[in-house]
Amino acid sequence: MWMSAFPTRPCLTQRWSGHLALAMIGLMLTVGSVAVSAAGPEAFEPPVTCLCISADGEYVVDGSQAGIRIRRWHDLAVEAEHPIPCAQIHDCRISADQSRLVVVGGDPGQTSFVGVYAWPDVSEIWSRQFGEDVLYAGSFAQSGDVLALAGHDHGVYLVNADNGEPQSILRGHSKPATDVRILNDSRTLLSCSIDQTIRVWNYQTGSIVRSLNNHTQPVIAMAVRPVTEGLPMIASVGEDRTVRLWQPTIGRLVRFCRLKSPANALTWTNTGDRIIAGCRDGCVYSIVADTLEVRTYPDISSGWVNSIAAHPKQSSIVVGTSTGRVRKILLDH
Amino acid sequence: MLSLLSLALLINESAATPVDFDTQVMPILTKAGCNTGACHGAAAGRGGFHLSLYGSRPDRDYEAIALALEGRRLNRRDSAASLLLQKPTEELNHEGGTRIDLDGSDYQTLKQWIELGAPRLGQRKLTGFRIVSSTRVVHDLQQPVQLSALAAFDHGSEQDVSGWTVFTPEDSSSVTVDHTGLTKVNRRGRHIIVTRFLDRVEAVELIAPLEESAATPHEQTTNGPIDAFVEQKLFQIGLHTAHAADDFTIVRRLFIDLTGRLPAPNDAIAYSTDTPVDKKERLVDRLLASREFTDFWTFRLAKMLRVASTRRNAKAMQAYYVWLHAAVAQGVPFNQMARQLLLGEGAVLENGPANFYAVTADARAQAEFVSRVFLGIRLQCANCHDHPLDSWTQDDYHGLSAIFARVKRGDIIRVTQSGEVIHPGTGEPALPRIPGQRYLSVSRQSTPEASGTERDHRTLLTDWVVAPQNPYFARSTVNRMWSHLMGRGLVEPVDDHRATNPATHPELLDWLTQDFIDHGMHLRHTIRQICLSDAYARSSTADQSMPEFYATAIPKPMMAEVFLDAVSDVTGVADDAEGSSVRAVSYAGLTLDSRALTLLGGCTVDDSCESAAVDADDLSVQLHLLNGAVLNHRVTHADGYLRTVLASEMAAKQIIETFYMRVFSRLPNEAELGFWTHQFPSRDKATAFNAVAEDFVWSLLTSEEFAMNH
Incomplete structure (x- = not known):
């Protein structure tokens, strides 16, 4: 039902060579060495924290503490690696016009990082560090002139996407903001947070429009439905194990369902009829938006599914896991 | 194969022993105090970082440390830059201060764990924990005592884990313990040190005798096992026994x-x-x-079992009280009483024991009630987290609650085929569980065909509760x-x-x-x-x-009710609760509202109340006793005993002796008799004499000797 790829890549540092050595020992000592042989090789990879796919569907970008890697879609082989000058990378996204890649993260407890790079060569256009903690998400406006950022320091930042100049800070969340999205109406910005809310903002005025507070645990991620008919719709997931569908411009919770495990990441399929959620039980769940029928893709990872991206043309997704793997999954129809 | 192994070792010699998260990382965090209630172990965590209290849930803690927020707390490329290390060493600002030494072995262990990929290996499980002490009796306070913590693991090894064990003296001014378990007793007496390693807690008792040879074995006058055990301890602590009471x-x-x-x-x-x-x-x-014993011990049990009348439930509580009174009168064994209560059902107006379920609000309250009354344990901590000072888990608490979830309250207590409590840890219905023992089989869609015990798990619970074992x-x-x-x-x-x-x-x-x-x-x-x-x-x-x-x-x-009855006995004026002159210890079974009892601090109806004594430190109680009607009204009452005595022309000495016997159950000593005799004027000054007599009785009733059973 699903395909997987395990691209090999060179070790990045001497430390990784040490890990490789231990892994080899573990593989050889097949009995009694519970620690190393079973979990060793997979556990040494840093978690894959973000994924995005180019609009032509040819490339996958993944981010982790090891940096940014560009992979070919068809076999997920790494074509290029780009170190990023911060300890953590939490999000990467390509602008709608496919000209820029934004990477956000930072050094936990110290500073945030946002870098905008030319796509696809990943040459730096600008980068900034500010604040005292990391950014968890970045999102281009459809026009490409505004970049919204969600910060651990509870703030939602708006910066000029061309040069990184700060424009405004949206304050309202009482705990770290975990994700941010901008609707195509050039007005509405959505942010979600550990504080269990989704805030709807008018980012042109900096005012809060409403707060969607039906989640009963931290809200981790959101995704905007890729269709243009009718009112905009988003999906959100949280530690309360629910997937909730909203019409944020009118503040309506359309419907929701509860999964077996909290989700860390979600995306809509390119047709906009299903939501795909990557969860902490190592499974991926496909939810039909209109009926909430759930299909399970089990055993994707022995750890958490941390990141997810849907192919723009095919019925496939790619997921990144806490054990450092990137896998491709062909979805059922 | 060998050459391959050698090659692997050559690649990185430092990649050595795996570090086990559950049994090596967690104890470091507990020892450092990271998961205490004042820090990240608080219900809401602290600084956005939430650990289970004292590391009771290592699975969740692993997720919080290694996985949450996309692994922000660990740096896999540069382990020393991990928040997990930078915060407790205060390389980054940390509200909790420095908890781990940058140059210490614990730091190195954490660092090594991160460098090895921060896995949760599950290498070994703790199977036993004990404290070995160089001595339990400390004669020389200058000599420290070495406490060694030994942990046994499932693969058979036993390891000295003193360095990762938390030693907490009950009284830190009397005993000091360093991080290795070296203990210094500063004050003589009995001292308790609570020790904790992972989810195990153990109490260590150290005795520092008061005086050497203060008591010797040959002084003991053993009257049976009770005295033998008491005197053995007295000898150990070096205390003299008081003489026998008269x-x-x-x-x-x-x-x-x-x-x-x-x-x-x-x-x-x-x-x-x-x-x-x-x-x-x-x-x-x-x-x-005696009948009085039955009345009084019914009263005591009634307090514990919440037989407390209100207007709303008066008749039901009377049924409860009558059943209890009959059980005490007949000498029903306590395990049989408990069985009837635990399995109580039926109409509350007719079936006394059914009210055992009418005095609590819901299944969780019932679980706490049962555990306190019949097990002597406080299970309520385990509602929100595993008990920090005992072995009770959230599964125990909510599992016991689940046993009572099918009991429906109302005029008729009945067991239905549905009812559940949600386990807050899982968000799912809790599985019925006998605390600390086992889960009970459960049929979610219970039918009449299901076995009786499956429909009503109270039977299995009751069998366990009242068993001699x-x-x-x-x-x-x-x-x-x-x-x-x-x-x-x-x-x-x-x-x-x-x-x-x-x-x-x-x-x-x-x-x-x-x-x-x-x-x-x-x-x-x-x-x-x-x-x-x-x-x-x-x-x-x-x-x-x-x-x-x-x-x-x-x-x-004295308990408030006993005190009130004693005042009534001394003064000959009964408490006038709504015009009914019954003894205060019987109020529990009656729908009576006694103002006097309210003033003296009787129990409320919401909780088990086993020792509500007259509070000598309560200012309002003292003011009521000194100036209020509780005493004054009774002492001066026209039908009271004092008036009878005064009318009898009894001499002052006789009055004094009479009331000493009534109040203190003894005669006054010479000094007391002399003092009071001196206060009384001659009989022919009737008004003054009567006034002194009233003051005299009032003085006895407000004395500590009267209010105490000594």
């Missing part, structure tokens, strides 16, 4: 403890002048057989009786039995428990055993600085 004191003590009443003057005098050597035995037996039921019951009679539980508080709150006399508690079981769990048997001991009969006038050793009797404040 007959007047004993008779008053027995009457109040067994019947909740003052002895009549004739009873006190008769006992003091009686000569048979078994006179105490005969008095105890007489009191145990149950480690809590009989033990907590005898401890309550001991506490009532001796003024302090062997485990104190009486509803807080746990590993970290050890009995002062564990062997004595074991013996009392077994004796109670061996004699059919009859309350009267154990009460008699305790009352006939020498420990019970000691004087209370000696030094009370270490009451837990029972070298002297512990003066016990």
Whole structure:
């Protein structure tokens, strides 16, 4: 039902060579060495924290503490690696016009990082560090002139996407903001947070429009439905194990369902009829938006599914896991 | 193969021993205090970082440390840059200060764990934990005691884990323990040190005798096992026993403890002048057989079982009280009473025990009620997290609650085929569970065809609770009786039995428990055993600085109801609760509202109430006693006993002696008699004489000696 790829890549540092050595020992000592042989090789990879796919569907970008890697879609082989000058990378996204890649993260407890790079060569256009903690998400406006950022320091930042100049800070969340999205109406910005809310903002005025507070645990991620008919719709997931569908411009919770495990990441399929959620039980769940029928893709990872991206043309997704793997999954129809 | 292995080792020699998260990383965090209630172990965590309290849930803690927020707390490329290391070493600002030494071995262990990929290996499981002490009796305070913590793991090894064990003295001014377990006792006496490694807690008792050879074995006058155990401890601690109380004191003590009443003057005098050597035995037996004993101990149990009338439930509570009174009168064994209560159902107006479920709001409250009353444990901590000072888990708490979830409350207590409680840890219905024991099979869609025990898990629970093998039921019951009679539980508080709150006399508690079981769990048997001991009969006038050793009797404040009845007996004026002159200890079974009792601090209806004594430190209570109607009204009442005495032309000396006997169950000594005689004017000054007489009685009733059972 699903395909997987395990691209090999060179070790990045001497430390990784040490890990490789231990892994080899573990593989050889097949009995009694519970620690190393079973979990060793997979556990040494840093978690894959973000994924995005180019609009032509040819490339996958993944981010982790090891940096940014560009992979070919068809076999997920790494074509290029780009170190990023911060300890953590939490999000990467390509602008709608496919000209820029934004990477956000930072050094936990110290500073945030946002870098905008030319796509696809990943040459730096600008980068900034500010604040005292990391950014968890970045999102281009459809026009490409505004970049919204969600910060651990509870703030939602708006910066000029061309040069990184700060424009405004949206304050309202009482705990770290975990994700941010901008609707195509050039007005509405959505942010979600550990504080269990989704805030709807008018980012042109900096005012809060409403707060969607039906989640009963931290809200981790959101995704905007890729269709243009009718009112905009988003999906959100949280530690309360629910997937909730909203019409944020009118503040309506359309419907929701509860999964077996909290989700860390979600995306809509390119047709906009299903939501795909990557969860902490190592499974991926496909939810039909209109009926909430759930299909399970089990055993994707022995750890958490941390990141997810849907192919723009095919019925496939790619997921990144806490054990450092990137896998491709062909979805059922 | 060998060459490949050598090659691998050559690549990185430092990649050595794997680090186990559960048994190596977690103890470091616990020892550093990271997961205490004041830090990240708080219910809401701290600084956005939430750990389970004292590391009770390593699975969740692993997720919080290694996985949450996309692994932000660990840096896999540069382990030293991980928040997990930078915060506790204060390389980054940390509200909790420096918790881990940058140059210490714990730092290196954490660092190594991160460098090895921060896995959760599950290499080994803790199977045992014990504390070995170089000595348990500390004679020389200058000599430190080495406490060593030994942990046993499932693969058979035992490891000294003193360096990762938390040692917490109950009184940190009396005992200091360093991080290796080296202990210094600063003050003589009995000291408890609570130790914690992973999810195991253990209490260590150290005794520093007060004086060497203060008591010697040959001084002991053993009157039976109770006294043998008490005196053994007294010898160990180096305390002298107080002399035996005099007959007047004993008779008053027995009457109040067994019947909740003052002895009549004739009873006190008769006992003091009686000569048979078994006179105490005969008095105890007489009191145990009396109607007053039944009334009083029904009252005591009623308080514990929440037989508390309100307007709303008056008739139901009467049914509850009548059943309880009959059970005590008939000497029904306590395990049988408990069985009837735990399985109570039916109409609350007709079936007394059914009300056991009518006095709580829901299944969780019932679980807490049952655990306190019948097991002597406080399970409520485990509602939100595993019990930090005992082995009770959230599964135990919510599992016990689930057993009661199918009990529907109302005019008729009945067990239905549905009902559940949600386990907050899982968000799913909790599985019925006998605490600390096992899960019970459950049929979510219970049908009439399902077995009886499956429909009503209370049967299995009840079998476990009242079984002689149950480690809590009989033990907590005898401890309550001991506490009532001796003024302090062997485990104190009486509803807080746990590993970290050890009995002062564990062997004595074991013996009392077994004796109670061996004699059919009859309350009267154990009460008699305790009352006939020498420990019970000691004087209370000696030094009370270490009451837990029972070298002297512990003066016990009268319960509010007993106090009120005693005032009524002395003054001859009954409490006028809504015009009904019944004894205050019977109010529980009646729909009576006593203002006097309210003023003195009776129990509320919302909780089990086992020792609501007149609070001598409560200013409002004292003001009411000094100036209020509770005493003044009764002392001066036209139909009161004082008026009768004054009308009889009794001389001052006789009045003084009469009221001393009524109030204190003794005659005044010379000084007291001289003092009071001097206060009284001559009889021909009637107004002044009567006024002094009133002041005299009022003075006796407001004295500490009257308010205490000493």
